[in-house]
Amino acid sequence: MNYRHAFHAGNFADVIKHVLLTRMLVHLSHKDKPFRAIDTHAGIGLYDLQGDEATRTGEWRAGIALVEDRFEPAVERLLEPYRQVITTTRSRGGPLAYPGSPAIMAALLRPGDRAVFVEKHPEDADRLASHFRQVRNATVMHLDGWTALKSLVPPKERRGLVLIDPPYEEVGELERAGERILRAVGKWRTGLFALWYPIKNMAAVESFYAALVPCLDLRTLRLEILVDDPAVDTRLNGSGLLVVNPPWTLSEEAEILLPALAQRLARGRYAHARCELVAGSL
Numbered sequence: 001m002n003y004r005h006a007f008h009a010g011n012f013a014d015v016i017k018h019v020l021l022t023r024m025l026v027h028l029s030h031k032d033k034p035f036r037a038i039d040t041h042a043g044i045g046l047y048d049l050q051g052d053e054a055t056r057t058g059e060w061r062a063g064i065a066l067v068e069d070r071f072e073p074a075v076e077r078l079l080e081p082y083r084q085v086i087t088t089t090r091s092r093g094g095p096l097a098y099p100g101s102p103a104i105m106a107a108l109l110r111p112g113d114r115a116v117f118v119e120k121h122p123e124d125a126d127r128l129a130s131h132f133r134q135v136r137n138a139t140v141m142h143l144d145g146w147t148a149l150k151s152l153v154p155p156k157e158r159r160g161l162v163l164i165d166p167p168y169e170e171v172g173e174l175e176r177a178g179e180r181i182l183r184a185v186g187k188w189r190t191g192l193f194a195l196w197y198p199i200k201n202m203a204a205v206e207s208f209y210a211a212l213v214p215c216l217d218l219r220t221l222r223l224e225i226l227v228d229d230p231a232v233d234t235r236l237n238g239s240g241l242l243v244v245n246p247p248w249t250l251s252e253e254a255e256i257l258l259p260a261l262a263q264r265l266a267r268g269r270y271a272h273a274r275c276e277l278v279a280g281s282l
């Protein structure tokens with residue numbers, strides 16, 4: 001386990017993932033019934049962009065730093081919950097504090113909702129636990145996220161979302177994530193599942209979807225941005241979220257958000273956004 005998210009916090013992929021996460025949580029909070037949010041690969045939950053790791057890569061400068069300036073009103077309206085979490089995080093942790101997915105979930109929980117944050121790396125799990133000790137309705141588990149995925153779904157609330165955000169350190173991890181998500185979806189047919197993946201080249205992503213989609217009979221969205229040309233596949237050119245059982249509003253919101261964010265986060269002239277329903281019907 002070499003991956004440490006502190007080196008990458010606030011980069012372009014985090015921005016996209018976290019903006020979409022806030023939209024899904026906002027949607028879940030529209031109904032009175034409580035929900036559960038599960039983060040199978042949680043990281044440490046809160047980051048300091050002035051810290052040693054983030055400073056060494058400077059990735060956040062091509063991520064959160066580029067979205068500080070306001071967008072047009074339609075985009076800003078959808079970004080508002082993300083901006084609010086950032087403002088709260090900064091008010092507590094300083095001007096370069098950045099929220100990880102657990103902090104975003106914790107911020108958008110209502111008193112009756114619950115969250116479970118799972119992290120396997122022992123030091124990161126300790127730091128995660130220290131960050132969320134005071135949050136009454138959040139539980140931190142030092143555990144393998146895939147084992148947790150099996151045991152935590154379906155939650156007793158029968159409403160909620162699972163964010164699956166592995167580090168992709170091993171060959172074939174995307175395909176394995178696809179198989180595991182299918183198993184989890186089979187156990188919780190109404191759960192909202194969001195799987196994050198990196199994009200270096202399109203061939204790997206296309207073959208992942210080609211294998212997975214015939215096995216999916218639930219509404220599934222493919223949401224992606226490219227900030228650089230995937231023809232050069234030695235670098236991270238984009239990122240995506242596969243979303244099973246997306247809120248009905250998510251595709252419309254992604255159609256507004258993703259092109260604007262792709263344009264803003266592009267490294268050069270190449271920018272691309274995709275919002276496609278790959279399984280199920282509208």
Ligand SMILES: C[S@@+](CC[C@H](N)C(=O)[O-])C[C@H]1O[C@@H](n2cnc3c(N)ncnc32)[C@H](O)[C@@H]1O
Pocket residue numbers: 001003004005014017039040041042043044045099100101102118119120121124143144145146165166167
């Ligand atoms: C991409 S980071 C998570 C970022 C976080 N979800 C966020 O958006 O702020 C992936 C995390 O998964 C952890 N990890 C790696 N393998 C794991 C496993 N098998 N189970 C749980 N966590 C794991 C890593 O230590 C790392 O903190």
